[in-house]
Amino acid sequence: MVEPIADGEVAHNYVAGEWREAGGGESQAVTNPATGEEIASVSFSSADDEDEAVALANEAFETWSSTAVEERIQPLFRFKQLLEEHQESLAEVLVTEHGKTKAEAMGEIRRGIENVEVACGIPTMMQAGHLPHAAPNIDETAVRQPLGTVVAVTPFNFPAMIPLWFLPYAVATGNTFVLKPSERDPFTANRIAALVDEAGFPDGVVNVVHGGPDTVNRLITHDGIEAVSFVGSTPIAQHVYETAAGAGKRVQAQGGAKNHVVVSANSDLQFAAEQTCSSAFANAGQRCLANPVAVVEDEVYDEFAELLVAEAESMEIGPGLEEGTDMGPLVSGPHRDSVLEYVETGVEEGGELLLDGRDQEVPEAGYHLGPTVFGDVDPDATIAREEIFGPVLALIRAEDFDDALSLVNRSQFGNAASLFTSDGGEARRFRLEIDAGNVGVNVGTAAAMAFFHFGGDKDSFFGDLHAQGDDAVRFYTDETVYIERWPDN
Ligand code: NAD
Numbered sequence: 001m002v003e004p005i006a007d008g009e010v011a012h013n014y015v016a017g018e019w020r021e022a023g024g025g026e027s028q029a030v031t032n033p034a035t036g037e038e039i040a041s042v043s044f045s046s047a048d049d050e051d052e053a054v055a056l057a058n059e060a061f062e063t064w065s066s067t068a069v070e071e072r073i074q075p076l077f078r079f080k081q082l083l084e085e086h087q088e089s090l091a092e093v094l095v096t097e098h099g100k101t102k103a104e105a106m107g108e109i110r111r112g113i114e115n116v117e118v119a120c121g122i123p124t125m126m127q128a129g130h131l132p133h134a135a136p137n138i139d140e141t142a143v144r145q146p147l148g149t150v151v152a153v154t155p156f157n158f159p160a161m162i163p164l165w166f167l168p169y170a171v172a173t174g175n176t177f178v179l180k181p182s183e184r185d186p187f188t189a190n191r192i193a194a195l196v197d198e199a200g201f202p203d204g205v206v207n208v209v210h211g212g213p214d215t216v217n218r219l220i221t222h223d224g225i226e227a228v229s230f231v232g233s234t235p236i237a238q239h240v241y242e243t244a245a246g247a248g249k250r251v252q253a254q255g256g257a258k259n260h261v262v263v264s265a266n267s268d269l270q271f272a273a274e275q276t277c278s279s280a281f282a283n284a285g286q287r288c289l290a291n292p293v294a295v296v297e298d299e300v301y302d303e304f305a306e307l308l309v310a311e312a313e314s315m316e317i318g319p320g321l322e323e324g325t326d327m328g329p330l331v332s333g334p335h336r337d338s339v340l341e342y343v344e345t346g347v348e349e350g351g352e353l354l355l356d357g358r359d360q361e362v363p364e365a366g367y368h369l370g371p372t373v374f375g376d377v378d379p380d381a382t383i384a385r386e387e388i389f390g391p392v393l394a395l396i397r398a399e400d401f402d403d404a405l406s407l408v409n410r411s412q413f414g415n416a417a418s419l420f421t422s423d424g425g426e427a428r429r430f431r432l433e434i435d436a437g438n439v440g441v442n443v444g445t446a447a448a449m450a451f452f453h454f455g456g457d458k459d460s461f462f463g464d465l466h467a468q469g470d471d472a473v474r475f476y477t478d479e480t481v482y483i484e485r486w487p488d489n
Protein backbone atom coordinates (compact mmCIF):
# COMPACT_ATOMS: atom_id res chain seq x y z
CA MET A 1 0.00 0.00 0.00
CA VAL A 2 2.70 2.53 0.80
CA GLU A 3 4.78 1.85 -2.25
CA PRO A 4 8.29 3.26 -2.71
CA ILE A 5 8.57 6.04 -5.31
CA ALA A 6 8.86 4.24 -8.64
CA ASP A 7 11.49 5.36 -11.15
CA GLY A 8 9.94 8.07 -13.31
CA GLU A 9 6.68 8.08 -11.35
CA VAL A 10 4.49 11.15 -11.82
CA ALA A 11 2.63 12.52 -8.79
CA HIS A 12 -1.03 12.90 -9.76
CA ASN A 13 -3.87 14.70 -8.02
CA TYR A 14 -6.21 12.80 -5.72
CA VAL A 15 -9.73 14.15 -6.23
CA ALA A 16 -13.04 12.68 -5.14
CA GLY A 17 -11.46 9.30 -4.48
CA GLU A 18 -9.68 9.05 -7.84
CA TRP A 19 -6.14 9.63 -9.09
CA ARG A 20 -6.30 12.23 -11.85
CA GLU A 21 -3.59 13.52 -14.13
CA ALA A 22 -3.04 17.25 -13.63
CA GLY A 23 -3.44 19.18 -16.84
CA GLY A 24 -1.55 22.42 -16.19
CA GLY A 25 1.17 21.46 -18.67
CA GLU A 26 4.01 22.29 -16.28
CA SER A 27 5.85 19.76 -14.17
CA GLN A 28 8.72 19.74 -11.70
CA ALA A 29 11.37 17.10 -11.09
CA VAL A 30 11.46 15.36 -7.73
CA THR A 31 15.03 14.71 -6.63
CA ASN A 32 16.57 12.38 -4.10
CA PRO A 33 18.67 14.84 -2.05
CA ALA A 34 21.00 12.07 -0.88
CA THR A 35 22.12 11.32 -4.45
CA GLY A 36 21.15 14.43 -6.40
CA GLU A 37 19.34 12.21 -8.92
CA GLU A 38 16.00 13.14 -10.45
CA ILE A 39 13.81 10.20 -9.59
CA ALA A 40 10.26 11.27 -10.43
CA SER A 41 8.17 14.35 -11.12
CA VAL A 42 5.01 16.19 -10.17
CA SER A 43 2.52 17.62 -12.67
CA PHE A 44 1.02 20.99 -11.90
CA SER A 45 -2.72 21.55 -11.97
CA SER A 46 -4.63 23.80 -14.34
CA ALA A 47 -7.33 26.21 -13.18
CA ASP A 48 -9.86 23.66 -14.51
CA ASP A 49 -8.36 20.90 -12.36
CA GLU A 50 -8.63 23.13 -9.29
CA ASP A 51 -12.20 24.18 -10.12
CA GLU A 52 -13.18 20.55 -10.50
CA ALA A 53 -11.51 19.51 -7.22
CA VAL A 54 -13.16 22.36 -5.31
CA ALA A 55 -16.57 21.68 -6.90
CA LEU A 56 -16.39 17.99 -5.96
CA ALA A 57 -15.24 18.87 -2.43
CA ASN A 58 -18.14 21.35 -2.17
CA GLU A 59 -20.53 18.60 -3.29
CA ALA A 60 -19.12 16.17 -0.72
CA PHE A 61 -19.59 18.82 1.98
CA GLU A 62 -23.36 18.68 1.58
CA THR A 63 -23.49 15.13 2.93
CA TRP A 64 -20.35 15.05 5.09
CA SER A 65 -21.25 18.13 7.12
CA SER A 66 -24.50 16.54 8.25
CA THR A 67 -23.08 13.04 8.76
CA ALA A 68 -23.30 12.09 12.43
CA VAL A 69 -20.11 13.09 14.17
CA GLU A 70 -19.64 9.60 15.56
CA GLU A 71 -19.67 8.30 11.98
CA ARG A 72 -17.29 11.03 10.81
CA ILE A 73 -14.58 9.89 13.20
CA GLN A 74 -14.67 6.21 12.22
CA PRO A 75 -12.48 6.65 9.12
CA LEU A 76 -10.12 8.73 11.26
CA PHE A 77 -9.63 5.81 13.64
CA ARG A 78 -8.91 3.55 10.64
CA PHE A 79 -6.58 6.21 9.18
CA LYS A 80 -4.59 6.33 12.45
CA GLN A 81 -4.27 2.56 12.39
CA LEU A 82 -3.09 2.57 8.77
CA LEU A 83 -0.55 5.34 9.42
CA GLU A 84 0.85 3.26 12.27
CA GLU A 85 0.93 0.05 10.23
CA HIS A 86 2.71 1.78 7.35
CA GLN A 87 4.79 4.24 9.34
CA GLU A 88 8.05 2.65 8.30
CA SER A 89 7.37 2.44 4.54
CA LEU A 90 5.88 5.95 4.57
CA ALA A 91 9.03 7.17 6.35
CA GLU A 92 11.14 5.62 3.59
CA VAL A 93 9.19 7.48 0.87
CA LEU A 94 9.59 10.68 2.87
CA VAL A 95 13.36 10.24 3.28
CA THR A 96 13.78 9.44 -0.41
CA GLU A 97 12.32 12.74 -1.56
CA HIS A 98 13.22 14.95 1.42
CA GLY A 99 16.57 13.69 2.72
CA LYS A 100 16.08 13.69 6.51
CA THR A 101 17.07 10.61 8.52
CA LYS A 102 14.68 7.72 8.85
CA ALA A 103 14.47 8.28 12.63
CA GLU A 104 13.45 11.91 11.98
CA ALA A 105 10.87 10.79 9.42
CA MET A 106 9.45 8.22 11.84
CA GLY A 107 9.29 10.94 14.50
CA GLU A 108 7.47 13.40 12.27
CA ILE A 109 4.91 10.80 11.21
CA ARG A 110 4.34 10.00 14.91
CA ARG A 111 3.69 13.72 15.48
CA GLY A 112 1.19 13.64 12.63
CA ILE A 113 -0.56 10.56 14.04
CA GLU A 114 -0.93 12.41 17.35
CA ASN A 115 -3.08 14.98 15.56
CA VAL A 116 -5.30 12.23 14.13
CA GLU A 117 -5.69 10.87 17.65
CA VAL A 118 -6.68 14.26 19.04
CA ALA A 119 -9.18 14.85 16.22
CA CYS A 120 -10.86 11.54 17.09
CA GLY A 121 -12.05 13.38 20.20
CA ILE A 122 -14.07 15.85 18.11
CA PRO A 123 -17.44 14.75 19.56
CA THR A 124 -16.27 16.32 22.81
CA MET A 125 -14.01 19.06 21.44
CA MET A 126 -16.61 20.42 19.06
CA GLN A 127 -19.15 21.09 21.77
CA ALA A 128 -19.52 24.77 22.57
CA GLY A 129 -21.83 25.74 25.48
CA HIS A 130 -25.32 25.92 26.86
CA LEU A 131 -26.61 28.23 29.58
CA PRO A 132 -30.17 27.90 30.90
CA HIS A 133 -31.60 31.10 32.44
CA ALA A 134 -29.23 33.26 30.44
CA ALA A 135 -31.99 35.89 30.83
CA PRO A 136 -35.56 35.63 32.22
CA ASN A 137 -37.15 32.60 30.48
CA ILE A 138 -34.28 32.54 28.02
CA ASP A 139 -31.75 29.74 27.42
CA GLU A 140 -28.73 30.21 25.20
CA THR A 141 -26.78 27.56 23.30
CA ALA A 142 -23.60 28.01 21.31
CA VAL A 143 -22.94 25.52 18.52
CA ARG A 144 -19.96 24.99 16.26
CA GLN A 145 -20.65 24.30 12.62
CA PRO A 146 -18.28 23.41 9.78
CA LEU A 147 -17.37 26.11 7.26
CA GLY A 148 -17.40 24.29 3.90
CA THR A 149 -14.34 23.36 1.85
CA VAL A 150 -11.00 24.46 3.30
CA VAL A 151 -7.52 24.41 1.79
CA ALA A 152 -4.10 23.81 3.35
CA VAL A 153 -0.89 24.87 1.61
CA THR A 154 2.16 23.21 3.14
CA PRO A 155 5.99 23.45 3.00
CA PHE A 156 8.66 20.90 2.10
CA ASN A 157 10.29 20.40 5.48
CA PHE A 158 7.65 18.23 7.21
CA PRO A 159 5.71 16.71 4.30
CA ALA A 160 3.84 14.25 6.54
CA MET A 161 3.36 16.08 9.83
CA ILE A 162 2.27 19.49 8.58
CA PRO A 163 -0.60 18.30 6.35
CA LEU A 164 -1.70 16.34 9.43
CA TRP A 165 -1.80 19.52 11.53
CA PHE A 166 -4.86 20.38 9.46
CA LEU A 167 -6.50 17.43 7.69
CA PRO A 168 -7.81 15.52 10.76
CA TYR A 169 -9.42 18.55 12.43
CA ALA A 170 -10.83 19.95 9.20
CA VAL A 171 -12.66 16.77 8.28
CA ALA A 172 -13.61 15.68 11.80
CA THR A 173 -15.43 18.99 12.26
CA GLY A 174 -17.39 18.30 9.05
CA ASN A 175 -15.48 20.29 6.44
CA THR A 176 -14.10 18.93 3.22
CA PHE A 177 -10.40 19.39 2.60
CA VAL A 178 -8.04 20.23 -0.26
CA LEU A 179 -4.30 19.87 0.33
CA LYS A 180 -1.73 21.65 -1.85
CA PRO A 181 1.54 20.05 -0.71
CA SER A 182 5.02 21.32 -1.44
CA GLU A 183 6.03 20.61 -5.02
CA ARG A 184 9.48 19.59 -3.76
CA ASP A 185 8.33 16.40 -1.97
CA PRO A 186 4.81 15.62 -3.22
CA PHE A 187 4.86 11.82 -2.91
CA THR A 188 4.54 11.74 0.87
CA ALA A 189 1.20 13.55 0.54
CA ASN A 190 0.10 11.13 -2.16
CA ARG A 191 1.00 8.09 -0.08
CA ILE A 192 -0.95 9.62 2.82
CA ALA A 193 -3.87 10.15 0.42
CA ALA A 194 -3.69 6.45 -0.51
CA LEU A 195 -4.14 5.64 3.20
CA VAL A 196 -7.03 8.13 3.39
CA ASP A 197 -8.59 6.25 0.50
CA GLU A 198 -8.14 2.92 2.24
CA ALA A 199 -9.51 4.30 5.51
CA GLY A 200 -12.84 4.81 3.73
CA PHE A 201 -13.51 8.55 3.85
CA PRO A 202 -16.35 9.31 1.42
CA ASP A 203 -15.18 10.56 -1.98
CA GLY A 204 -14.41 14.26 -2.07
CA VAL A 205 -13.87 14.68 1.68
CA VAL A 206 -10.06 14.70 1.31
CA ASN A 207 -8.37 15.83 -1.90
CA VAL A 208 -4.79 16.55 -2.97
CA VAL A 209 -4.07 19.08 -5.71
CA HIS A 210 -0.50 19.63 -6.88
CA GLY A 211 1.03 22.79 -8.23
CA GLY A 212 3.20 25.81 -7.57
CA PRO A 213 2.44 29.45 -6.74
CA ASP A 214 -0.25 29.80 -9.47
CA THR A 215 -2.23 26.92 -8.01
CA VAL A 216 -1.87 28.40 -4.51
CA ASN A 217 -2.99 31.84 -5.63
CA ARG A 218 -6.05 30.47 -7.43
CA LEU A 219 -7.06 28.19 -4.54
CA ILE A 220 -6.72 30.77 -1.77
CA THR A 221 -9.05 33.18 -3.58
CA HIS A 222 -11.41 30.53 -4.99
CA ASP A 223 -15.14 31.16 -4.49
CA GLY A 224 -15.63 27.57 -3.32
CA ILE A 225 -13.02 27.82 -0.53
CA GLU A 226 -13.97 29.12 2.92
CA ALA A 227 -10.72 28.97 4.87
CA VAL A 228 -6.98 28.80 4.21
CA SER A 229 -4.29 27.22 6.37
CA PHE A 230 -0.76 28.01 5.27
CA VAL A 231 2.71 27.05 6.48
CA GLY A 232 5.87 28.27 4.76
CA SER A 233 8.33 31.15 4.63
CA THR A 234 7.42 34.56 6.05
CA PRO A 235 7.14 36.52 2.76
CA ILE A 236 4.78 33.90 1.31
CA ALA A 237 2.85 33.57 4.59
CA GLN A 238 2.26 37.32 4.59
CA HIS A 239 1.27 37.26 0.92
CA VAL A 240 -1.16 34.36 1.49
CA TYR A 241 -2.59 36.01 4.59
CA GLU A 242 -3.22 39.33 2.85
CA THR A 243 -4.47 37.84 -0.42
CA ALA A 244 -6.80 35.26 1.11
CA ALA A 245 -8.11 37.64 3.77
CA GLY A 246 -8.68 40.21 1.01
CA ALA A 247 -10.82 37.61 -0.76
CA GLY A 248 -12.88 37.15 2.40
CA LYS A 249 -11.38 33.89 3.63
CA ARG A 250 -10.61 32.91 7.19
CA VAL A 251 -6.80 32.53 7.26
CA GLN A 252 -4.06 31.16 9.49
CA ALA A 253 -0.57 31.60 8.01
CA GLN A 254 2.54 30.31 9.74
CA GLY A 255 5.80 31.80 8.57
CA GLY A 256 9.54 31.48 9.02
CA ALA A 257 11.63 31.58 12.16
CA LYS A 258 14.96 32.41 13.75
CA ASN A 259 14.73 30.87 17.20
CA HIS A 260 17.10 31.49 20.07
CA VAL A 261 18.27 29.33 22.91
CA VAL A 262 19.61 31.03 26.04
CA VAL A 263 22.29 29.26 28.04
CA SER A 264 22.31 30.65 31.54
CA ALA A 265 25.46 30.58 33.68
CA ASN A 266 23.85 28.12 36.08
CA SER A 267 22.68 25.55 33.54
CA ASP A 268 23.91 21.99 33.06
CA LEU A 269 26.27 22.88 30.22
CA GLN A 270 26.77 19.37 28.84
CA PHE A 271 23.00 18.83 28.64
CA ALA A 272 22.50 22.29 27.12
CA ALA A 273 25.19 21.58 24.50
CA GLU A 274 23.64 18.24 23.50
CA GLN A 275 20.15 19.71 23.25
CA THR A 276 21.29 22.82 21.38
CA CYS A 277 23.24 20.70 18.92
CA SER A 278 20.28 18.47 18.20
CA SER A 279 17.93 21.45 17.96
CA ALA A 280 20.16 23.34 15.53
CA PHE A 281 21.22 20.45 13.28
CA ALA A 282 18.38 17.90 13.25
CA ASN A 283 16.66 17.80 9.86
CA ALA A 284 19.87 19.58 8.63
CA GLY A 285 18.59 22.74 10.31
CA GLN A 286 15.49 22.80 8.10
CA ARG A 287 13.00 23.16 10.95
CA CYS A 288 10.90 26.11 11.98
CA LEU A 289 11.59 25.08 15.59
CA ALA A 290 15.36 24.79 15.19
CA ASN A 291 17.39 27.04 17.47
CA PRO A 292 20.08 28.41 15.13
CA VAL A 293 21.14 31.14 17.60
CA ALA A 294 22.54 30.37 21.05
CA VAL A 295 22.84 33.32 23.41
CA VAL A 296 25.32 32.31 26.09
CA GLU A 297 26.18 34.13 29.31
CA ASP A 298 29.76 35.37 29.20
CA GLU A 299 30.79 33.48 32.32
CA VAL A 300 30.18 30.06 30.69
CA TYR A 301 30.58 31.01 27.04
CA ASP A 302 33.99 29.40 26.40
CA GLU A 303 33.16 26.15 28.14
CA PHE A 304 29.77 25.89 26.38
CA ALA A 305 31.31 26.65 22.96
CA GLU A 306 33.83 23.87 23.44
CA LEU A 307 31.19 21.33 24.47
CA LEU A 308 28.92 22.32 21.63
CA VAL A 309 31.60 22.06 18.94
CA ALA A 310 32.60 18.62 20.28
CA GLU A 311 28.95 17.51 19.98
CA ALA A 312 28.58 18.90 16.46
CA GLU A 313 31.88 17.37 15.31
CA SER A 314 30.73 13.94 16.38
CA MET A 315 27.73 13.97 14.03
CA GLU A 316 27.66 11.44 11.23
CA ILE A 317 26.62 13.08 7.94
CA GLY A 318 25.17 10.88 5.21
CA PRO A 319 22.11 9.52 3.42
CA GLY A 320 19.03 9.53 5.60
CA LEU A 321 18.28 5.86 4.98
CA GLU A 322 21.74 4.73 6.07
CA GLU A 323 22.03 3.31 9.58
CA GLY A 324 24.03 5.55 11.90
CA THR A 325 23.38 8.80 10.02
CA ASP A 326 22.76 11.73 12.38
CA MET A 327 22.19 14.38 9.74
CA GLY A 328 20.96 13.96 6.16
CA PRO A 329 21.45 16.27 3.18
CA LEU A 330 19.77 19.59 2.47
CA VAL A 331 16.69 19.39 0.30
CA SER A 332 18.18 20.68 -2.97
CA GLY A 333 21.28 22.03 -4.69
CA PRO A 334 19.98 25.63 -4.84
CA HIS A 335 19.07 25.45 -1.15
CA ARG A 336 22.57 24.21 -0.24
CA ASP A 337 24.03 27.08 -2.34
CA SER A 338 21.94 29.55 -0.39
CA VAL A 339 23.17 28.10 2.95
CA LEU A 340 26.79 28.26 1.68
CA GLU A 341 26.28 31.92 0.79
CA TYR A 342 25.18 32.60 4.36
CA VAL A 343 28.33 30.86 5.64
CA GLU A 344 30.44 33.18 3.45
CA THR A 345 28.49 36.22 4.65
CA GLY A 346 29.05 35.08 8.26
CA VAL A 347 32.82 35.05 7.65
CA GLU A 348 32.77 38.42 5.86
CA GLU A 349 30.82 39.98 8.72
CA GLY A 350 33.45 38.88 11.26
CA GLY A 351 31.96 35.72 12.82
CA GLU A 352 34.63 33.35 14.14
CA LEU A 353 34.36 29.93 12.47
CA LEU A 354 34.56 27.43 15.34
CA LEU A 355 33.47 24.59 13.07
CA ASP A 356 33.33 24.87 9.28
CA GLY A 357 30.71 22.61 7.72
CA ARG A 358 32.41 23.03 4.33
CA ASP A 359 35.54 21.19 5.57
CA GLN A 360 33.86 18.13 6.94
CA GLU A 361 33.83 14.76 5.34
CA VAL A 362 30.49 14.26 3.63
CA PRO A 363 29.37 11.99 0.78
CA GLU A 364 30.20 13.49 -2.60
CA ALA A 365 26.84 12.80 -4.21
CA GLY A 366 23.78 14.73 -3.13
CA TYR A 367 23.39 17.95 -1.18
CA HIS A 368 25.23 17.17 2.07
CA LEU A 369 26.83 19.85 4.21
CA GLY A 370 28.41 19.48 7.64
CA PRO A 371 27.33 21.52 10.66
CA THR A 372 28.83 25.00 10.97
CA VAL A 373 29.28 26.85 14.27
CA PHE A 374 30.13 30.55 14.36
CA GLY A 375 31.42 32.08 17.59
CA ASP A 376 31.20 35.66 18.87
CA VAL A 377 28.62 36.66 16.30
CA ASP A 378 27.48 40.29 16.32
CA PRO A 379 23.72 40.31 17.10
CA ASP A 380 23.26 42.60 14.09
CA ALA A 381 25.08 40.26 11.68
CA THR A 382 23.04 38.77 8.84
CA ILE A 383 23.54 35.21 10.11
CA ALA A 384 22.16 36.22 13.52
CA ARG A 385 19.03 37.82 12.07
CA GLU A 386 17.92 36.03 8.91
CA GLU A 387 16.46 32.56 8.57
CA ILE A 388 19.11 30.36 6.93
CA PHE A 389 17.22 27.06 7.20
CA GLY A 390 20.40 25.02 7.20
CA PRO A 391 22.96 23.57 9.63
CA VAL A 392 24.47 26.88 10.74
CA LEU A 393 24.54 27.91 14.40
CA ALA A 394 25.55 31.36 15.66
CA LEU A 395 26.83 31.81 19.22
CA ILE A 396 26.29 35.23 20.77
CA ARG A 397 27.88 36.35 24.02
CA ALA A 398 25.51 37.92 26.56
CA GLU A 399 26.79 40.02 29.47
CA ASP A 400 24.18 38.57 31.83
CA PHE A 401 20.65 37.14 31.92
CA ASP A 402 18.95 40.52 31.28
CA ASP A 403 21.14 41.10 28.27
CA ALA A 404 20.28 37.58 27.00
CA LEU A 405 16.54 38.26 27.27
CA SER A 406 16.77 41.49 25.33
CA LEU A 407 18.91 39.83 22.62
CA VAL A 408 16.20 37.20 22.12
CA ASN A 409 13.38 39.71 21.99
CA ARG A 410 15.13 41.81 19.32
CA SER A 411 14.35 39.18 16.70
CA GLN A 412 11.73 39.98 14.06
CA PHE A 413 10.57 36.37 14.44
CA GLY A 414 8.81 34.77 17.41
CA ASN A 415 8.23 31.12 16.65
CA ALA A 416 10.07 29.62 19.63
CA ALA A 417 12.73 30.21 22.25
CA SER A 418 14.34 27.99 24.88
CA LEU A 419 16.24 28.55 28.09
CA PHE A 420 18.68 26.24 29.86
CA THR A 421 18.84 27.01 33.55
CA SER A 422 18.63 25.50 37.02
CA ASP A 423 17.11 28.67 38.47
CA GLY A 424 13.31 28.73 38.79
CA GLY A 425 13.26 32.52 38.97
CA GLU A 426 15.03 32.80 35.63
CA ALA A 427 12.68 30.22 34.12
CA ARG A 428 9.69 32.23 35.31
CA ARG A 429 11.03 35.48 33.88
CA PHE A 430 11.76 33.73 30.59
CA ARG A 431 8.21 32.38 30.34
CA LEU A 432 6.73 35.78 31.12
CA GLU A 433 9.04 38.08 29.17
CA ILE A 434 9.91 36.21 25.99
CA ASP A 435 7.92 37.15 22.94
CA ALA A 436 7.47 33.78 21.19
CA GLY A 437 4.66 31.32 20.57
CA ASN A 438 6.51 28.27 21.94
CA VAL A 439 8.71 28.79 24.97
CA GLY A 440 10.89 25.97 26.30
CA VAL A 441 12.73 25.58 29.58
CA ASN A 442 15.45 22.91 29.57
CA VAL A 443 13.97 21.71 26.27
CA GLY A 444 16.03 22.08 23.09
CA THR A 445 13.11 22.12 20.68
CA ALA A 446 9.92 23.60 22.07
CA ALA A 447 7.34 21.57 20.11
CA ALA A 448 3.86 21.41 21.60
CA MET A 449 2.00 18.10 21.63
CA ALA A 450 -1.05 17.92 19.36
CA PHE A 451 -3.55 18.62 22.15
CA PHE A 452 -2.00 22.10 22.54
CA HIS A 453 -2.06 24.68 19.78
CA PHE A 454 1.04 25.31 17.72
CA GLY A 455 1.99 28.66 16.28
CA GLY A 456 4.33 31.58 16.61
CA ASP A 457 4.27 35.32 17.20
CA LYS A 458 5.58 38.40 15.38
CA ASP A 459 6.66 37.66 11.77
CA SER A 460 6.35 33.93 12.36
CA PHE A 461 2.55 33.99 12.28
CA PHE A 462 -0.25 35.90 10.57
CA GLY A 463 -3.74 35.35 11.93
CA ASP A 464 -5.15 34.55 15.35
CA LEU A 465 -6.19 30.89 15.66
CA HIS A 466 -3.25 28.49 15.34
CA ALA A 467 -2.84 24.89 14.20
CA GLN A 468 -3.56 21.82 16.38
CA GLY A 469 -5.75 21.23 19.40
CA ASP A 470 -8.56 23.55 20.39
CA ASP A 471 -7.45 26.36 18.11
CA ALA A 472 -7.81 24.05 15.10
CA VAL A 473 -11.38 23.17 16.13
CA ARG A 474 -12.26 26.84 16.47
CA PHE A 475 -10.52 27.74 13.21
CA TYR A 476 -12.50 25.16 11.24
CA THR A 477 -15.90 26.00 12.74
CA ASP A 478 -18.27 28.93 12.92
CA GLU A 479 -19.93 29.56 16.23
CA THR A 480 -23.65 30.30 16.23
CA VAL A 481 -25.60 31.16 19.37
CA TYR A 482 -29.24 30.11 19.70
CA ILE A 483 -31.32 32.27 22.00
CA GLU A 484 -34.65 30.70 23.00
CA ARG A 485 -37.47 32.08 25.07
CA TRP A 486 -40.11 29.73 26.47
CA PRO A 487 -42.49 31.41 28.88
CA ASP A 488 -43.26 29.47 32.06
CA ASN A 489 -46.61 27.73 32.05
P1 NAD B 1 7.76 28.25 0.88
O1 NAD B 1 7.19 29.48 1.46
O2 NAD B 1 8.73 28.38 -0.24
O3 NAD B 1 6.60 27.30 0.31
C1 NAD B 1 5.48 26.92 1.10
C2 NAD B 1 4.29 26.69 0.19
O4 NAD B 1 3.97 27.92 -0.46
C3 NAD B 1 4.53 25.66 -0.90
O5 NAD B 1 3.40 24.80 -0.98
C4 NAD B 1 4.70 26.49 -2.16
O6 NAD B 1 4.18 25.86 -3.32
C5 NAD B 1 3.90 27.75 -1.86
N1 NAD B 1 4.45 28.95 -2.49
C6 NAD B 1 5.78 29.22 -2.72
N2 NAD B 1 5.90 30.42 -3.31
C7 NAD B 1 4.66 30.94 -3.46
C8 NAD B 1 4.15 32.16 -4.01
N3 NAD B 1 4.94 33.08 -4.52
N4 NAD B 1 2.81 32.33 -3.98
C9 NAD B 1 1.98 31.41 -3.46
N5 NAD B 1 2.43 30.23 -2.94
C10 NAD B 1 3.74 29.99 -2.93
O7 NAD B 1 8.39 27.41 2.10
P2 NAD B 1 9.28 26.12 2.05
O8 NAD B 1 10.64 26.48 1.54
O9 NAD B 1 8.54 25.00 1.41
O10 NAD B 1 9.36 25.78 3.61
C11 NAD B 1 10.29 26.36 4.47
C12 NAD B 1 9.72 27.54 5.21
O11 NAD B 1 8.56 27.16 5.95
C13 NAD B 1 10.69 28.10 6.25
O12 NAD B 1 10.65 29.49 6.19
C14 NAD B 1 10.15 27.57 7.55
O13 NAD B 1 10.49 28.34 8.70
C15 NAD B 1 8.68 27.62 7.30
N6 NAD B 1 7.97 26.73 8.21
C16 NAD B 1 7.24 27.31 9.20
C17 NAD B 1 6.58 26.51 10.12
C18 NAD B 1 5.78 27.12 11.23
O14 NAD B 1 5.06 26.40 11.89
N7 NAD B 1 5.87 28.42 11.46
C19 NAD B 1 6.64 25.12 9.99
C20 NAD B 1 7.39 24.58 8.96
C21 NAD B 1 8.03 25.39 8.06
